[in-house]
Structures are given as C-alpha cells and as structure tokens.
Amino acid sequence: MLRPLLLVLAFFALVCDGLASDGLERDPSADHAAAVEAYRAGDHATARTLWEGLLAEPSLSDAERARVSYDLGNLAFRGERFLEAVARYHATIELSPRHADAWHNLELARSRAGLEAADRGDLAATIERLLAAPTETELARASWLLLALLLLAIAWEIRRGGLLPKLAAWGLFGLLVAGLGLAFVRDSNALERPAMVVASGGAPLRAEPDRGLEVTESLAPGERVEVLDQLGIWTRVRSGDATGWLEADRVLELFGPTQG
Amino acid sequence: MNMHLQRAIPLTRLRILAALLAVVLAQLPLAAAPQGGPRVSARLSTGIAKLGAPVELVVTVEGTVDAQLGSLPAVPGLRIGPAPGASTSQTMQSRNGRMVVERRVTWRIPVRAEAIGDFEIPAFEVVVEGRRYPTSALDLRVREDLVGAELGIMQVEFQPTRIVAGQPFDLILTFGWDANLAGKINHADLSLPWWGKLLGTVEVSGTGRQLGSRPVTVNLNGRYQVEVEALGVQEVRGKPFEMFRLQKSYLATHAGTLELPTSHLEFGRMSQGGFFENPRPIEMYYVAAASSPLEVGTLPEASRPFEYTGAVGSIEAIAVADRRDVDLGDSIKLKVEWRGDGNLEFFDLPDLARLEGFEGFRSYGATDQLKERFARVSIFDLAPIDADVTEIPAIPLWVFDPETRAYELVETRPIPIRVRALTGSGLEDEGEVVPREDIRDIDATALGSGGTGGGGSGPVPMVPIGGSALGLMLAWGFVRKPLRRGLDPTAPLERRRRRALAALRKDLRQAESVGDAAAVAEARHAALCRFLGARTREDESAWVGRDPMDWRGRDGTHLEPAPARELADCLGGLERAAFGPEASAAPTRDDVLALAKSLTQGAL
Numbered sequence: 001m002l003r004p005l006l007l008v009l010a011f012f013a014l015v016c017d018g019l020a021s022d023g024l025e026r027d028p029s030a031d032h033a034a035a036v037e038a039y040r041a042g043d044h045a046t047a048r049t050l051w052e053g054l055l056a057e058p059s060l061s062d063a064e065r066a067r068v069s070y071d072l073g074n075l076a077f078r079g080e081r082f083l084e085a086v087a088r089y090h091a092t093i094e095l096s097p098r099h100a101d102a103w104h105n106l107e108l109a110r111s112r113a114g115l116e117a118a119d120r121g122d123l124a125a126t127i128e129r130l131l132a133a134p135t136e137t138e139l140a141r142a143s144w145l146l147l148a149l150l151l152l153a154i155a156w157e158i159r160r161g162g163l164l165p166k167l168a169a170w171g172l173f174g175l176l177v178a179g180l181g182l183a184f185v186r187d188s189n190a191l192e193r194p195a196m197v198v199a200s201g202g203a204p205l206r207a208e209p210d211r212g213l214e215v216t217e218s219l220a221p222g223e224r225v226e227v228l229d230q231l232g233i234w235t236r237v238r239s240g241d242a243t244g245w246l247e248a249d250r251v252l253e254l255f256g257p258t259q260g
Numbered sequence: 261m262n263m264h265l266q267r268a269i270p271l272t273r274l275r276i277l278a279a280l281l282a283v284v285l286a287q288l289p290l291a292a293a294p295q296g297g298p299r300v301s302a303r304l305s306t307g308i309a310k311l312g313a314p315v316e317l318v319v320t321v322e323g324t325v326d327a328q329l330g331s332l333p334a335v336p337g338l339r340i341g342p343a344p345g346a347s348t349s350q351t352m353q354s355r356n357g358r359m360v361v362e363r364r365v366t367w368r369i370p371v372r373a374e375a376i377g378d379f380e381i382p383a384f385e386v387v388v389e390g391r392r393y394p395t396s397a398l399d400l401r402v403r404e405d406l407v408g409a410e411l412g413i414m415q416v417e418f419q420p421t422r423i424v425a426g427q428p429f430d431l432i433l434t435f436g437w438d439a440n441l442a443g444k445i446n447h448a449d450l451s452l453p454w455w456g457k458l459l460g461t462v463e464v465s466g467t468g469r470q471l472g473s474r475p476v477t478v479n480l481n482g483r484y485q486v487e488v489e490a491l492g493v494q495e496v497r498g499k500p501f502e503m504f505r506l507q508k509s510y511l512a513t514h515a516g517t518l519e520l521p522t523s524h525l526e527f528g529r530m531s532q533g534g535f536f537e538n539p540r541p542i543e544m545y546y547v548a549a550a551s552s553p554l555e556v557g558t559l560p561e562a563s564r565p566f567e568y569t570g571a572v573g574s575i576e577a578i579a580v581a582d583r584r585d586v587d588l589g590d591s592i593k594l595k596v597e598w599r600g601d602g603n604l605e606f607f608d609l610p611d612l613a614r615l616e617g618f619e620g621f622r623s624y625g626a627t628d629q630l631k632e633r634f635a636r637v638s639i640f641d642l643a644p645i646d647a648d649v650t651e652i653p654a655i656p657l658w659v660f661d662p663e664t665r666a667y668e669l670v671e672t673r674p675i676p677i678r679v680r681a682l683t684g685s686g687l688e689d690e691g692e693v694v695p696r697e698d699i700r701d702i703d704a705t706a707l708g709s710g711g712t713g714g715g716g717s718g719p720v721p722m723v724p725i726g727g728s729a730l731g732l733m734l735a736w737g738f739v740r741k742p743l744r745r746g747l748d749p750t751a752p753l754e755r756r757r758r759r760a761l762a763a764l765r766k767d768l769r770q771a772e773s774v775g776d777a778a779a780v781a782e783a784r785h786a787a788l789c790r791f792l793g794a795r796t797r798e799d800e801s802a803w804v805g806r807d808p809m810d811w812r813g814r815d816g817t818h819l820e821p822a823p824a825r826e827l828a829d830c831l832g833g834l835e836r837a838a839f840g841p842e843a844s845a846a847p848t849r850d851d852v853l854a855l856a857k858s859l860t861q862g863a864l
Binding site for chain 2: 033070136144
C-alpha cells in the first residue's frame with residue numbers, strides 16, 4: 001500500500017527537480033539568437049558579451065563552440081581587431097577543421113593583420129592541411145572501423161587462405177597504425193591551453209610579472225603560446241623553450257578558461 | 261473413481277452454461293423496438309431568459325439513430341447555432357418480460373439573445389431515415405438583466421474611429437463588475453461572436469498590452485480561454501468597478517463598414533464542484549455591449565506618389581550605420597527602425613538600388629523583422645563603390661497619414677561616412693570599382709541545428725584500438741596454422757602443391773654443387789620426383805621408377821601423350837646419367853625447369 005504512494009512521490013520529486021533545473025539553466029540557443037540579432041543591429045558590444053558568455057558554457061559541443069568562435073571572429077574582423085579575428089578563426093579550425101568559411105575568413109584576417117597566409121599552397125602545406133582535416137571523433141570512428149575490417153580480413157584469411165586476404169589484412173593493419181600514429185602525433189603536439197598573441201606590437205616576455213624587469217623574449221603578433229598560469233593582469237606562457245610572463249590582454253586564449 | 265469425478269465437474273458446468281445461453285437466445289426474438297415510428301421533439305432549456313444568458317435548444321429524435329438536422333431557422337435578435345455534433349444513445353431494457361431497445365439522437369444547439377423581446381423560433385425540419393419531420397415552433401421571452409446591467413459593465417470600441425483600407429486599428433473591449441462583488445465573483449465568460457472571424461480584416465501580431473500590467477485568464481465563448489489585462493479598480497457611473505481590458509489589433513484589408521455583433525459578459529459565482537459533481541452556477545449576471553460600426557475609407561488615388569509602397573498611419577524612421585569609416589567596397593549594415601502606429605508589418609521597403617542618391621552604392625538587399633507592435637527594424641546591406649561618396653543619403657518612405665488624409669514623406673537623416681580608396685589597385689581614380697573581397701557572413705543558424713562544418717569531441721582511444729590490433733595480428737600469427745589445419749586437413753598438401761615449382765627451382769640450384777655429374781643428375785632426379793609428388797599430392801617415392809606413359813590417364817589425370825613422353829624421357833635421362841655410364845647426356849637444369857613449368861600449366 002505504501003509502495004505506490006512512495007513511487008508517486010518519487011515521480012513528482014523528479015518532475016519538480018526537472019522543472020526547477022530547467023528554470024535555472026541558460027538557454028544557449030536563445031543567447032545565440034540574441035547575439036545574432038545584436039550583431040545584425042550593429043550592437044557589437046552586446047553580441048560580443050553574449051557570444052563570449054556562450055564560449056564559457058561547458059554544455060556546448062565542439063561543433064557549437066566552433067560556430068560561436070567563428071562568429072566572434074567575424075565580430076573582431078568588423079571591429080578591425082584582425083589579430084583577434086585570426087585567433088578566433090584558428091580556434092574554429094581546430095575544433096572544426098573543414099570549416100570552409102573559417103578558412104576563407106582566416107586568410108583574409110591574416111592578410112589584413114599583416115601575417116603570412118595560413119595555407120601557403122605548397123605540397124607540405126597541403127599535406128599538413130590534409131592530415132589536420134579529420135576531427136578526433138572521426139579519427140576514432142575510422143580506427144574502430146579499420147579494426148573491425150582487420151578482424152574480418154583475418155577471419156577471411158584463416159578460412160580461405162590466399163594472397164588477397166593476407167594483403168588486405170596487412171594493408172588494414174598498416175592504415176590503422178598510420179591513423180593511430182597521426183592521432184598520437186596530433187595529441188603530442190596539442191597544447192593544453194593554446195593562446196595567440198593578439199597585440200599588434202607583439203608581446204614582451206618577462207621572467208617575473210613585473211613591468212620593471214627586463215624583457216627576456218619578444219613574441220611576435222599571431223604567435224601561438226601555451227597558457228601555464230594566471231596572476232591578475234599577468235599570464236604565464238610557454239613559447240617553444242621559453243617560459244615567462246606577459247600582460248594578459250596581449251594574448252587570447254583560444255578556447256576560453258573553461259576549455260582545457 | 262477419482263478420474264470419473266474430475267470429468268463429471270466440467271460436464272455439469274457445460275450444462276449450466278448451455279441452459280443460460282438458451283434462456284438468452286429465447287429472449288432475443290422478443291427484443292424489439294418500441295411500437296410506432298420515430299418521434300421528433302424540440303424544446304428550449306428555458307422559456308424566459310436574461311439578455312446574454314445562454315439558452316439551449318434541445319432537439320431529440322427517438323426510435324432511430326439515423327437522423328440529420330435540417331437548416332436552422334434565422335430569427336432576428338437571436339443567434340441560433342452553430343449546431344454541435346449529435347449525441348446518440350441506445351439502451352436495452354426488459355419491460356413486462358420483453359426486451360425493448362431504445363434509440364435516441366439529441367442535439368443541444370446554443371441560442372443567444374442579442375436583443376430584448378418575445379421571439380418565436382419557427383418549426384424546422386429533421387431528416388429521419390430519409391423522411392422529413394418538422395419540429396414544433398417554440399417561444400422565448402428575453403428580458404434585460406437589470407441587476408447584471410447595474411452590477412456589470414462592458415464596452416467595445418474601435419481606435420481610431422475612422423480609418424482607411426490598409427490602416428491598422430485596435431479593438432478594445434473593456435469590462436468589469438462592481439468592486440464590492442469582487443470577493444464573490446469567481447466566474448467570467450466573454451461571449452464574443454466575432455472572435456476569430458472578423459471579415460475584412462487581418463489580425464496584426466502583438467496585443468499592445470501595457471507593460472507591467474497584470475494578466476488574468478478568463479473564459480471565452482464557453483470553450484476557450486484568453487488573457488486579459490487587469491486594470492484594477494476604476495470609478496464608473498459613480499461606483500468603483502473592478503475593470504479588465506482585452507485589446508486586439510487588426511488591419512482593415514478593404515473599404516466598407518465593419519460591424520460587430522453584440523458581445524456579452526457572463527459573470528457571477530459558480531459552485532466549486534467536486535469529484536462527483538460538476539461546477540454549477542449559483543448566481544449569474546449578464547451584461548451586453550454593442551459597438552458602433554467602423555467606417556473603412558479608401559486611399560485617395562489623387563496625388564498618390566509613384567514610390568508609394570503601402571504605408572499607412574503615423575510612422576517615423578531612424579537610421580544608424582554600423583560603421584562610418586570604410587574602405588571602398590566594404591559592407592555597411594544600415595539599420596533603419598520604423599516606429600509608430602502605422603501598418604509597419606505590411607508596407608514594402610524602399611528599393612535602394614532604384615533611389616536617387618544611392619548611385620555610389622551597391623545594394624545587397626535588406627532583411628527586416630517586426631520587433632514589437634510599434635517597431636520594425638530593417639537592415640540594409642550597402643557597399644560604397646565610389647570613393648567620392650561622403651554620406652549615406654536619406655531613405656525616403658511615402659506614408660498616407662489618415663489624420664491629414666494626405667501622403668507625406670518620411671525620411672531618415674543622411675549619415676556622413678568616409679570612404680577610403682583602395683591603394684595600389686590602380687582604380688583609385690576610376691568611377692566604378694570591383695568590390696573588395698569581404699569575409700563570409702556569421703553562422704546565424706540556431707545552436708544545435710547543425711550549421712557549417714563538422715566537429716565532435718572525444719580523443720582517439722589509442723591504447724584500446726592499438727592493443728586490439730596488435731593482439732589480432734599476434735593471434736593471427738599463432739592461431740592461423742592450427743585453425744586452418746582444423747578447418748581443412750588437406751591444406752598442407754595443397755600448400756606443398758602450390759609451392760612445388762619454387763621448391764624445385766631451389767632444389768635444382770642446390771643440386772649444382774653436390775659433386776660430380778652423376779651426383780648432380782641424381783640430385784636433379786630426386787628434385788624432379790619431389791616436384792611431381794607434390795603436384796600429384798603423393799610421396800616423392802611414388803615417382804621413383806614410375807613410367808609416366810603408364811600412369812597417364814589414371815587418378816583422373818589428363819596428361820597428354822606428348823608431355824608424358826617428354827617427362828618419361830627426362831626421368832629416364834636423369835636416371836641413366838645418375839646410375840649409368842651416360843652422365844654427359846643428362847637433361848640440364850633449364851630443361852628440367854622448362855618441363856616442370858609446362859607440366860604445371862598443363863595437366864599437373
């Protein structure tokens with residue numbers, strides 16, 4: 001007799017909890033729509049606030065984050081902050097490597113910022129872009145598929161024998177090793193918190209967060225760095241082998257503080 | 261004994277069931293419809309009603325379920341219908357030992373009085389099983405609800421009171437009841453026969469409700485609910501009234517007279533009802549409101565400008581550019597906000613490409629949206645194509661003002677801009693230039709709906725995939741031999757057969773270095789026997805001393821006479837060279853290989 005009552009109470013508690021949490025949650029779609037409207041109406045400050053707020057939303061998928069970064073890139077471009085636009089487009093391309101519009105706008109922004117083209121058009125750049133084209137998810141799916149095909153090829157070879165299944169098995173194994181190698185290389189080269197120098201005059205690197213200290217290194221505009229730490233208006237970064245502090249407003253973290 | 265008892269019980273049950281079935285079947289022929297044909301009757305739920313109170317015309321047909329209602333009569337001062345769907349019922353009951361089936365069809369048709377007086381609802385026809393049956397005429401006396409008129413108030417008005425076709429107007433319904441009754445009123449139902457079917461109009465989006473006003477939900481036409489504004493207590497006729505307002509915006513589509521049927525308000529107290537009881541009226545009051553007709557005039561043809569695009573009302577325009585310092589060919593988003601009580605939603609935007617003053621610009625079209633009832637925002641996409649352009653000219657819009665009954669020009673203010681010529685292009689001095697390449701537009705599609713590009717999350721699980729692949733390859737290496745043996749016992753023989761030629765080539769190469777000519781011939785002979793044994797899935801010893809001419813044709817082998825003879829000669833030559841005195845006449849390594857190849861391609 002008590003059990004149905006408890007079940008009903010539990011159901012209502014769940015419903016109420018759902019309603020309460022629904023009421024507190026932000027609606028990224030509404031924010032995005034409002035940002036688009038503000039952008040269209042020329043209210044760039046509101047659009048920027050809304051889109052930057054969206055970037056801090058942990059619930060956003062990589063594809064959605066890429067789209068918001070792209071829109072922020074356009075916003076920066078229209079505001080003639082070309083280096084910031086370059087950083088935003090790079091963030092878009094890292095999240096969504098085949099975003100054709102982002103590639104187009106990136107080249108324009110780099111040209112306006114006085115940087116060399118991201119895609120030089122030579123063979124090395126083409127291969128580099130080709131290898132960067134698949135996303136992590138696509139690589140993972142392709143690897144699982146190759147593994148399944150390898151299993152089938154081996155079963156085929158054991159059952160029937162012959163050169164063709166053997167070649168197929170070794171070929172698939174080779175492809176799988178190549179894919180995993182690519183994933184490993186990309187993973188090794190990926191920065192944990194990538195950022196880009198967006199100050200047009202570059203960014204001086206100092207050993208400690210103090211303007212009075214001498215500059216140990218000078219970072220060029222558009223240079224990629226890795227954010228290591230933050231202290232007030234100072235950010236500690238690594239660029240190659242050099243590590244040091246620079247003013248936070250001179251760099252833009254590509255995926256925002258919530259993205260690791 | 262037990263078995264007999266178990267079988268007896270079902271037999272008894274069957275007998276009882278059979279007896280019951282017989283009783284029911286015996287009753288069936290007796291079941292019949294009541295004597296006589298179908299009976300048609302009509303009655304009113306009340307003979308006397310207050311003005312505005314709902315009355316029901318109940319039409320019943322007994323003795324059949326095959327009945328349709330004819331056309332309802334029209335009575336001036338009464339609104340009859342529309343007829344709802346019929347409810348049918350069929351019951352079976354026993355009367356004096358006979359089963360009687362009763363069938364009945366009932367319509368409950370709403371009747372609403374729009375005027376005071378004595379009315380007669382004439383007879384009308386009901387079609388029953390293809391035949392027409394008339395109802396009887398009915399009398400209804402409608403009296404004003406004096407108490408309701410005293411305690412309640414209802415007004416319907418148009419704003420503005422005189423309009424032209426294409427002009428929006430508001431229909432404002434104000435109603436309420438004596439504030440002293442506020443605690444006793446728990447029911448209000450608006451009867452608005454024009455709701456949703458105001459001919460000659462289009463509903464305009466936005467209700468025009470005052471900001472901060474408190475919304476209240478009331479019943480509408482007995483079936484729906486509508487949100488109205490609570491205006492609070494206001495003094496009317498020297499008494500405090502709890503007032504409410506319902507405002508709808510329409511746009512008159514053509515000229516003529518717009519008349520509203522009488523609206524009613526039913527308010528009062530209903531019982532709360534309960535699980536077993538429906539709410540029922542305890543005390544109800546009625547108040548009616550008639551409105552003056554709205555005259556819709558036509559737009560004057562005389563003096564109508566050619567550029568007129570349908571704007572009517574009082575409209576003002578404000579323009580803002582998103583950037584004012586641009587390079588030649590750069591895009592400028594010009595936002596124009598149209599404000600006022602005109603038909604903002606319905607006029608066409610001016611085409612900038614055809615306007616004077618915009619020759620120095622390329623227009624890429626415009627997007628716009630109605631932000632609220634009194635504001636529309638249009639965004640024009642422009643690009644200066646002339647370095648001499650110094651301003652975005654005023655955008656004109658011709659508007660018909662119903663107040664002055666004249667066409668007036670509404671214009672935005674010109675916006676000064678600076679256009680920088682493209683340096684180094686060689687086109688600085690040209691009048692017309694190719695627009696500069698610009699970035700692609702933002703991705704405005706809603707989040708979660710796809711958009712441009714792919715993407716996803718989740719790193720490649722390198723360890724599980726790599727480990728699995730490596731494990732598979734190792735397992736393949738170790739397991740395939742026993743597995744293949746298990747699956748095909750002849751596999752080693754077949755493999756030996758496939759590799760026979762390669763093995764012969766190797767053996768012959770090794771045979772070259774075994775010693776003198778006789779030893780070489782013996783080694784070649786042994787190699788050839790191994791080859792032949794492998795190809796015929798036999799032991800190599802089977803070919804020592806075998807005559808190929810005899811062997812030919814046995815075991816399903818189709819060795820032609822010529823190659824068989826050639827093989828016999830080769831074997832014989834090698835044997836003689838190995839074991840006889842004719843060592844120098846032994847077939848060479850190439851002879852043996854050529855023979856083996858031809859045999860492999862032939863019958864072996």
